Amino acid sequence: MPVTIKDVARRVGKSITTVSRALNDYDDVSSETKALVRRVAAEMGYTPNRTAQRLQKRRSDTIGLVLPTYGPRFSDPFFSEFLAGIGNQTADFGYDLLVSTRAPGDEEMEAYRRKVQGRQVDGLIVVRTRQQDPRVDYLRRIGFPFVAFGRVQGTLDFPFVDVDGEQGMRQLVRHLAEQGHRRIAYITPPSNLNFAQDRMAGFQAAMVEQGLALDPSLVVEGELTHRSGYQQTQRLLALADPPTAIVAGNDLMALGAMRAAQEIGLRVGADIAIAGFDNIPMAEHAHPPLTTVDQPIYTIGRMLSAMLIRIIRQEEVGEQQVLLQPSLVVRQSSGLVTQSKEGG
Amino acid sequence: MPVTIKDVARRVGKSITTVSRALNDYDDVSSETKALVRRVAAEMGYTPNRTAQRLQKRRSDTIGLVLPTYGPRFSDPFFSEFLAGIGNQTADFGYDLLVSTRAPGDEEMEAYRRKVQGRQVDGLIVVRTRQQDPRVDYLRRIGFPFVAFGRVQGTLDFPFVDVDGEQGMRQLVRHLAEQGHRRIAYITPPSNLNFAQDRMAGFQAAMVEQGLALDPSLVVEGELTHRSGYQQTQRLLALADPPTAIVAGNDLMALGAMRAAQEIGLRVGADIAIAGFDNIPMAEHAHPPLTTVDQPIYTIGRMLSAMLIRIIRQEEVGEQQVLLQPSLVVRQSSGLVTQSKEGG
DNA sequence: ATTGTAAACCAAAACGTTTTGGATGTCAAC
DNA sequence: GTTGACATCCAAAACGTTTTGGTTTACAAT
Numbered sequence: 001m002p003v004t005i006k007d008v009a010r011r012v013g014k015s016i017t018t019v020s021r022a023l024n025d026y027d028d029v030s031s032e033t034k035a036l037v038r039r040v041a042a043e044m045g046y047t048p049n050r051t052a053q054r055l056q057k058r059r060s061d062t063i064g065l066v067l068p069t070y071g072p073r074f075s076d077p078f079f080s081e082f083l084a085g086i087g088n089q090t091a092d093f094g095y096d097l098l099v100s101t102r103a104p105g106d107e108e109m110e111a112y113r114r115k116v117q118g119r120q121v122d123g124l125i126v127v128r129t130r131q132q133d134p135r136v137d138y139l140r141r142i143g144f145p146f147v148a149f150g151r152v153q154g155t156l157d158f159p160f161v162d163v164d165g166e167q168g169m170r171q172l173v174r175h176l177a178e179q180g181h182r183r184i185a186y187i188t189p190p191s192n193l194n195f196a197q198d199r200m201a202g203f204q205a206a207m208v209e210q211g212l213a214l215d216p217s218l219v220v221e222g223e224l225t226h227r228s229g230y231q232q233t234q235r236l237l238a239l240a241d242p243p244t245a246i247v248a249g250n251d252l253m254a255l256g257a258m259r260a261a262q263e264i265g266l267r268v269g270a271d272i273a274i275a276g277f278d279n280i281p282m283a284e285h286a287h288p289p290l291t292t293v294d295q296p297i298y299t300i301g302r303m304l305s306a307m308l309i310r311i312i313r314q315e316e317v318g319e320q321q322v323l324l325q326p327s328l329v330v331r332q333s334s335g336l337v338t339q340s341k342e343g344g
Numbered sequence: 345m346p347v348t349i350k351d352v353a354r355r356v357g358k359s360i361t362t363v364s365r366a367l368n369d370y371d372d373v374s375s376e377t378k379a380l381v382r383r384v385a386a387e388m389g390y391t392p393n394r395t396a397q398r399l400q401k402r403r404s405d406t407i408g409l410v411l412p413t414y415g416p417r418f419s420d421p422f423f424s425e426f427l428a429g430i431g432n433q434t435a436d437f438g439y440d441l442l443v444s445t446r447a448p449g450d451e452e453m454e455a456y457r458r459k460v461q462g463r464q465v466d467g468l469i470v471v472r473t474r475q476q477d478p479r480v481d482y483l484r485r486i487g488f489p490f491v492a493f494g495r496v497q498g499t500l501d502f503p504f505v506d507v508d509g510e511q512g513m514r515q516l517v518r519h520l521a522e523q524g525h526r527r528i529a530y531i532t533p534p535s536n537l538n539f540a541q542d543r544m545a546g547f548q549a550a551m552v553e554q555g556l557a558l559d560p561s562l563v564v565e566g567e568l569t570h571r572s573g574y575q576q577t578q579r580l581l582a583l584a585d586p587p588t589a590i591v592a593g594n595d596l597m598a599l600g601a602m603r604a605a606q607e608i609g610l611r612v613g614a615d616i617a618i619a620g621f622d623n624i625p626m627a628e629h630a631h632p633p634l635t636t637v638d639q640p641i642y643t644i645g646r647m648l649s650a651m652l653i654r655i656i657r658q659e660e661v662g663e664q665q666v667l668l669q670p671s672l673v674v675r676q677s678s679g680l681v682t683q684s685k686e687g688g
Numbered sequence: 689a690t691t692g693t694a695a696a697c698c699a700a701a702a703c704g705t706t707t708t709g710g711a712t713g714t715c716a717a718c
Numbered sequence: 719g720t721t722g723a724c725a726t727c728c729a730a731a732a733c734g735t736t737t738t739g740g741t742t743t744a745c746a747a748t
Contacts (some may be wrong), residue, residue: 002463004704015728020706029721047461050589051404052704053397055733062442073642074428075625077419084418086410087445091455096464098406099443101431117391119346119441136488177511213390226629252626260632263614281419285570287603298417359698363722374696396734399703614738 003046012040014167023048023082040099052325062096063193063308064121066111066135068128069101070223076252077280078297082149085301086125093309095122109134116144122312125304129160129194149300150194159311159320164279165195168326169202169247170209172275175291175328177210179335181273185243187232187253199249199277213340218243223254229256237264242274245334251276251283251292258286258333273334284331291334293326300324347388356384363603367392377675396547406440406466407652408465409454410479412472413445414567415438420596421624422641429645430469439466453478466656469493469648473504473538491652493644494538503646503655503664509539509621512670513546513591513635514553516619519635519672520589521554523679529562531576531597543593543621548593562587568598572598581608588616589678595620595627595636602677613676623673635678637670644668 009019014033021031022037029037052058065086067079073295082101090097096122102108112135113122122145126135129150140158148160176184186203189196200219205216217239222228229248236243237260246261249256254276258268266272269288276283279294303322310317353363358377366381373381398404409430411423417534420557427443434441436551442465444454459465466489470479473494475636483490484502484664492504520528530547533540544563558639561583566572575594580587590605592598596621602612613632620627623638654661 002461006704016705017707017728017730018726024706030727033726045461047458049399049465049704050399050462051395052733053706055393055399055735056704056706058733060395067427067430069432073425073625075421075425077421079425080421080424080427081419083411083443084413084445087443088413091444091446097443099427099431100435101428101442102435114391117346117389118394120394169613196615226626230629256629257628259629262631281417282570282599285574285600285603287606332720350734360735361698361700361737362696365697368736372696377696393734396703397736399705400734400736402703 002049003044004049005046008037008041008044008046012037024131028326037294058119059312060096060120060123061094062098062121063090063305063312064106064115064124065127066097066100066101066102066108066115066124068104068108070103070225071115074101075222077282078250078252078278079101079192081297082301083282085298087254087301089305090309093305095305095309096105098104103200104130109138112138123147123308125150125308130192131194132192133194145308147311148220149304150203151198152194156321159286159307159317161194161300161322162326163295163300163323165198165326166202166205168277168295168328169199171208171326171328172211172277172291172293173203173206175330176247176273176275177206177212177333181243181245181247182212182327183218183241183243184212184213184245184247185220185236187220187222187229187236187246187248187257189222189224189249189253191221196249203247222249224252226256226259230260231252231256233257233260237261237266246267246272246274247310248276251278251280251290254290254292254333255282255286258290269332269335275334283329286327288333291331292329294329296324308336346393346462347390348393349390351382352385352388352390355388356381359562361458387580401407402639403656404440404464406442406461406465406525406654407434407649408442408444408468409471410444410446410452410468412448412452414447414569418445420568421626422594422622425624425641426471429642430649433502433646433649434653437649438525439649439653448474453482456482460486467652469652471643474536475541476536477538478564484601489652489655491648495542496538497541500665503651503661505651505666505668506539506645507639507644509542509672510546510549512621512639512672512682513543515670515672516591516621516635516637517550518554518618519674520591520617520678521550521556521591525589527562527585527587528556528589528591529560529564529580531564531566531573531580531590531592531601532597533566533568533593535565540593547591556628566593568594568596570596570600570603573597574604575600577601577604578623581605582623590616590618592618594622595622595624595634598634598636598677599626599630602634616648617678618656619678627673630673630677633675635675636673638673639670642669657679 009016022034044286100111102111124146126148129152131153151162220232222232246257248257257274261272276292279292283290283292353360366378444455446455468490470492473492473496475497477496495506564576566576590601592601601618605616620636623636627634627636
């Protein structure tokens with residue numbers, strides 16, 4: 001049986017109230033009593049029962065995160081780094097992190113509702129927003145504290161952190177155009193994801209800006225996996241008039257694209273340019289190193305946690321809508337001539 | 345204010361007890377009353393307060409997981425898949441998952457103690473066991489329910505799931521020897537990790553079995569990252585008498601090794617053989633596809649969850665010590681001649 | 689009429705805290 | 719010796735459930 005505050009009280013010969021107030025450093029307890037209580041509590045190995053505290057305080061000191069998993073082999077280096085950012089920050093603030101993994105859909109919404117209605121969490125982090133996002137709609141409607149990684153279409157009167165995918169993509173396309181590319185293909189992330197819209201808008205705007213033709217056959221949709229980048233690239237390269245550069249909506253697909261190109265004997269960075277988005281650690285160590293757009297994902301995780309906790313505590317929250325400017329990282333995969341540049 | 349059981353009781357004109365027992369389907373409540381209570385509860389949007397339930401039931405219906413993160417850019421495709429397995433299984437059983445991220449060390453142990461002593465979780469999953477593992481020691485000493493992914497040195501009277509790394513490594517080395525390799529290098533994971541021992545033992549045993557020399561200069565230690573696989577391989581290839589085959593302790597390092605080899609103009613799978621361990625999704629899509637040893641990581645996550653929950657519920661737990669036999673996946677990175685075999 | 693049985697219900701206690709709203713004692717000031 | 723101020727303490731209520739240990743009612747059997 002774990003030792004409770006009652007046991008400590010009996011031992012020191014004081015009331016439960018006094019012990020509680022001593023441990024919580026109230027100033028209507030003498031310093032002698034405080035010292036005594038603390039010593040005895042430590043000796044007896046007392047640790048407060050968090051559940052009882054929560055019930056009484058009517059808050060959980062816990063934040064929730066529902067990871068959208070796609071398929072059983074959900075393997076995304078992006079999320080582990082993001083999770084580390086969130087986890088370390090919440091721990092630093094003394095909060096716990098409750099994680100669920102659900103594929104987008106009804107079960108996912110159910111997971112949100114359970115966490116909210118069961119008073120299991122004080123706030124939620126919504127990740128990878130969709131164009132129309134039922135999670136955001138729900139949380140906004142009931143006025144539950146949350147922050148989102150990503151924006152949604154329409155009104156944006158909720159707290160979020162996002163990366164300016166449009167600008168990132170513009171930089172990328174501009175860079176490729178400067179290398180002399182005119183037929184640039186784009187493997188877009190699933191179009192229901194909000195960031196897919198941004199990046200697509202950036203891609204199209206930059207193509208127009210550079211005076212390049214928007215060939216619909218050079219825009220295909222992938223699923224953010226290595227495999228789909230590979231498959232879509234095979235298709236692109238089999239076209240009668242194939243692209244000389246391929247931009248992928250994330251690094252994983254870009255790595256898949258590289259493989260497809262190399263498999264048919266193309267030298268990436270020489271015969272064809274390939275670029276990604278995210279700057280996962282592996283991008284730097286790909287062969288050749290991958291040109292990409294850096295998203296500081298660990299930092300974003302920390303920011304989201306910190307912002308959410310401030311909202312929960314009703315503290316001053318500075319900027320509620322943060323749009324980070326990503327930075328282009330030029331490496332060898334994007335040159336038309338073999339280069340020795342190395343970024344990031 | 346959320347609606348409580350008291351509100352429902354008032355509305356249906358019954359006692360709190362009856363409402364509670366109706367909702368929990370006790371048979372001392374008439375079916376008419378049950379139906380009424382349920383209808384009204386649903387109408388009013390009643391959801392039980394999980395915290396109050398937990399306090400009363402003296403269990404949390406929550407399991408804990410402390411992810412060991414190495415460095416801020418903790419990016420391991422292995423863990424996201426593992427997490428999905430654990431998360432989906434715990435959700436299926438109606439349990440919650442409390443996740444922390446901490447670097448190995450004192451703070452990590454503190455995280456374990458807080459979860460245990462604050463009665464925050466009913467059980468814990470220990471992942472990536474160390475040779476001497478203070479987490480396992482602690483949980484075993486206090487008799488707290490846990491399962492481990494991996495074994496430890498010494499007595500093994502605790503529940504775990506592990507992959508037989510020794511056998512896996514034997515198969516790998518045997519395969520390479522069959523391809524005619526005699527100078528085989530090994531990039532071992534950090535030696536304090538328990539699976540590093542297994543795999544090392546398998547490597548050495550297989551080398552001896554195949555009548556090959558164990559050259560100490562061909563055994564180096566990496567940190568499981570792409571980067572360190574890259575760096576250690578550069579070193580190996582700079583030796584006066586470099587290896588013709590390199591085995592890495594995980595796929596991430598193997599991919600780094602491939603890059604280092606390719607960078608100096610070697611054709612992987614022809615001029616040099618490279619193999620990994622894990623079979624992450626990307627292994628199949630590397631260029632060339634990576635020979636590796638498959639660990640069913642998603643399934644392992646599910647097994648661990650299921651096993652832990654049975655232990656918590658004091659149900660029959662079948663095998664408490666599960667040692668899975670991994671399977672060799674031969675792909676193109678390991679041939680001395682260009683092959684077209686494709687596995688997994 | 690009494691007893692026994694079964695069905696349906698419920699008041700109160702309990703889980704382990706924190707908070708509320710005092711109570712008590714001491715000492716100085718008048 | 720009364721008053722006020724202050725320091726120190728504490729009983730009881732509260733948080734929202736489930737569980738304990740009943741009670742009440744109806745009806746059949748004696």
